[in-house]
Amino acid sequence: MADVIHAEGLVKRYGSRSGEVRALDGLDLAVPEGTVLGLLGPNGAGKTTAVRILTTLLEADGGRATVAGLDVRKDAKGVRKRIGLSGQYAAVDEYLTGFENLDMIGRIYKLGRTASRARARELLERFDLVESGDRPVKGYSGGMRRRLDLAGALVAEPPVLFLDEPTTGLDPRSRTGMWEVIRELVRGGTTLLLTTQYLEEADRLADAIVVIDKGRAIAQGTSDELKRQVGGERIELVLTDPSQLDKARAVLATVAVSDITVDEDGRSLTAPVSGGPPDLMEALRGLDAAGIVVSDVGLRRPTLDDVFLSLTGHTTETPPLDKQEDAA
Amino acid sequence: MSVMVDALGDGAVVVKRNLIKIVRVPELMIFTLVSPIMFVLLFAYVFGSAINLQGTGYREFLIAGIFAQTVIFGATYTGAGIADDMKKGIIDRFRSLPMSQAAVLVGRTASDVLINLISIAVMAGTGLLVGWRIRTSFWEAVAGFLLLLFFAYTFSWIMAWVGLLVPSPEVVNNAAFIVIFPLTFIANTFVPLENLPTALKVFAEWNPVSSMTQATRELFGNSGGVAATSHAWPIQNPVLYTVLWGLVILAIFVPLSVRQYKRAASR
Numbered sequence: 001m002a003d004v005i006h007a008e009g010l011v012k013r014y015g016s017r018s019g020e021v022r023a024l025d026g027l028d029l030a031v032p033e034g035t036v037l038g039l040l041g042p043n044g045a046g047k048t049t050a051v052r053i054l055t056t057l058l059e060a061d062g063g064r065a066t067v068a069g070l071d072v073r074k075d076a077k078g079v080r081k082r083i084g085l086s087g088q089y090a091a092v093d094e095y096l097t098g099f100e101n102l103d104m105i106g107r108i109y110k111l112g113r114t115a116s117r118a119r120a121r122e123l124l125e126r127f128d129l130v131e132s133g134d135r136p137v138k139g140y141s142g143g144m145r146r147r148l149d150l151a152g153a154l155v156a157e158p159p160v161l162f163l164d165e166p167t168t169g170l171d172p173r174s175r176t177g178m179w180e181v182i183r184e185l186v187r188g189g190t191t192l193l194l195t196t197q198y199l200e201e202a203d204r205l206a207d208a209i210v211v212i213d214k215g216r217a218i219a220q221g222t223s224d225e226l227k228r229q230v231g232g233e234r235i236e237l238v239l240t241d242p243s244q245l246d247k248a249r250a251v252l253a254t255v256a257v258s259d260i261t262v263d264e265d266g267r268s269l270t271a272p273v274s275g276g277p278p279d280l281m282e283a284l285r286g287l288d289a290a291g292i293v294v295s296d297v298g299l300r301r302p303t304l305d306d307v308f309l310s311l312t313g314h315t316t317e318t319p320p321l322d323k324q325e326d327a328a
Numbered sequence: 329m330s331v332m333v334d335a336l337g338d339g340a341v342v343v344k345r346n347l348i349k350i351v352r353v354p355e356l357m358i359f360t361l362v363s364p365i366m367f368v369l370l371f372a373y374v375f376g377s378a379i380n381l382q383g384t385g386y387r388e389f390l391i392a393g394i395f396a397q398t399v400i401f402g403a404t405y406t407g408a409g410i411a412d413d414m415k416k417g418i419i420d421r422f423r424s425l426p427m428s429q430a431a432v433l434v435g436r437t438a439s440d441v442l443i444n445l446i447s448i449a450v451m452a453g454t455g456l457l458v459g460w461r462i463r464t465s466f467w468e469a470v471a472g473f474l475l476l477l478f479f480a481y482t483f484s485w486i487m488a489w490v491g492l493l494v495p496s497p498e499v500v501n502n503a504a505f506i507v508i509f510p511l512t513f514i515a516n517t518f519v520p521l522e523n524l525p526t527a528l529k530v531f532a533e534w535n536p537v538s539s540m541t542q543a544t545r546e547l548f549g550n551s552g553g554v555a556a557t558s559h560a561w562p563i564q565n566p567v568l569y570t571v572l573w574g575l576v577i578l579a580i581f582v583p584l585s586v587r588q589y590k591r592a593a594s595r
């Protein structure tokens with residue numbers, strides 16, 4: 001099947017005082033129709049730059065890209081007719097109400113007065129904004145703006161959708177709600193490119209994941225394939241008494257599938273395992289039998305950090321999942 | 329052709345949005361309404377009592393100058409509005425929609441014509457209260473108001489371009505001050521041309537603000553005894569000269585602004 005989103009060798013350079021930044025350094029992407037691609041990467045990886053180029057907001061310095069078969073450079077207007085974009089920072093008008101924002105977009109899509117208004121109301125309802133729909137956006141919270149912005153991207157029911165960190169800054173309930181909306185869109189046949197800093201999000205929503213760092217794809221595959229690359233789950237253990245380190249390491253070695261790492265503090269150990277909870281139980285029994293006292297222990301799924309560490313040797317410095325971002 | 333229709337249709341959507349903003353931000357509305365009243369009263373009573381002119385009274389002479397200055401300063405608002413929009417996220421929404429690239433500019437400059445219309449109405453009302461009168465026919469008066477609006481509109485395009493060049497709305501205000509103050513004061517707006525020293529007089533004679541003021545005065549029948557103080561061609565043919573200037577400004581600054589918009593928005 002033809003790729004709805006296709007990019008080859010995208011390059012974008014930014015000049016700065018300290019020299020040139022390559023925001024994109026030869027990025028290739030391919031998203032088949034009706035699928036979801038998760039673009040995963042830390043701050044500054046080039047996610048937003050890629051989205052802006054694909055949505056015609058920015059011109060690439062090199063490479064080529066098509067969306068819905070149209071060249072983003074040569075037929076920008078054609079591309080815009082077929083896409084919806086919800087950027088990293090909510091693109092909403094502060095002085096208009098939520099309803100007016102959506103109605104304005106509907107009018108630009110030439111929906112006609114009645115259809116445009118009906119669509120605006122429908123979207124307000126879908127995004128849980130009915131109560132605040134007739135208040136100016138100035139008084140909206142970051143999460144409300146985010147939802148309104150996504151609603152704006154959906155006004156014309158575009159077949160191709162770009163969402164740049166759609167859940168950053170949302171509380172857990174809104175995030176789950178957003179995931180549900182996204183799944184529903186995909187069930188309806190929408191082709192989606194989604195950026196995120198969270199493996200879990202890509203895991204839940206994406207058919208395929210491209211991990212990017214410094215403007216290049218450093219890994220790609222399904223989420224299972226990626227996780228296999230970093231090893232599955234891991235047992236994390238914090239000792240009460242650092243002198244028991246060697247004994248603990250020996251116990252963990254019976255369940256670990258690859259190298260056990262020890263933190264700088266000399267008390268925390270991480271052991272990749274493949275068997276999940278039974279492995280944890282076995283490790284706990286072994287620790288208990290050996291008289292090792294632990295202050296904390298748990299089973300953890302691989303995070304983006306683990307993927308990064310294993311792929312690049314450096315961590316992501318990604319803020320924690322629940323960190324609220326001020327979507328200005 | 330359909331490009332134009334699109335730009336107008338999309339422009340209308342932007343106009344509506346700009347007008348909503350004016351209503352929701354009362355400071356803007358108050359500024360639009362109050363400053364013209366203040367100008368007319370200040371000039372009429374402070375300067376009007378100090379300067380004596382033969383023929384038409386100084387107050388009547390002043391009104392056209394105040395109209396001219398106010399609508400030209402109104403163009404600053406275009407630039408500030410654009411600079412503000414460019415900073416806000418909404419510009420990304422506009423740019424990701426299949427709308428005319430000129431619509432944001434067309435809409436902005438058009439909504440500022442409406443603001444100027446309000447300012448002029450308020451000034452005219454205040455002017456009538458302090459003794460200003462239109463002494464010509466209805467249609468000549470209409471032509472006078474239209475000329476004011478048209479010339480202000482062309483200035484809006486200059487300021488739109490400035491608004492796209494600078495990093496913030498405040499800078500537009502400062503830039504406008506530096507250009508618009510000399511332009512509106514080294515003119516026949518508030519003093520008759522004959523009183524100016526030679527160098528300034530030549531500048532003032534060829535300054536389109538002078539010709540616009542002169543044209544408005546003539547169309548309102550306010551030129552009286554001070555009409556033919558200069559034999560310079562622009563002052564003798566004020567309407568033609570003003571319209572020509574307006575067309576030249578549009579021919580330069582519309583394409584320039586549209587190009588700058590595309591460039592600035594993709595930063």
Ligand SMILES: Nc1ncnc2c1ncn2[C@@H]1O[C@H](COP(=O)(O)OP(=O)(O)OP(=O)(O)O)[C@@H](O)[C@H]1O
Binds near residue numbers: 022043046
């Ligand atoms: N307008 C710009 N001028 C200069 N450099 C820029 C500009 N926009 C982006 N960059 C640089 O390009 C690189 C990629 O930025 P980009 O915004 O695409 O990253 P990102 O993956 O979206 O990051 P984040 O997770 O923080 O949103 C960064 O190094 C950034 O500093």
Ligand SMILES: [Mg+2]
Binds near residue numbers: 047048049088164
């Ligand atoms: Mg980003």
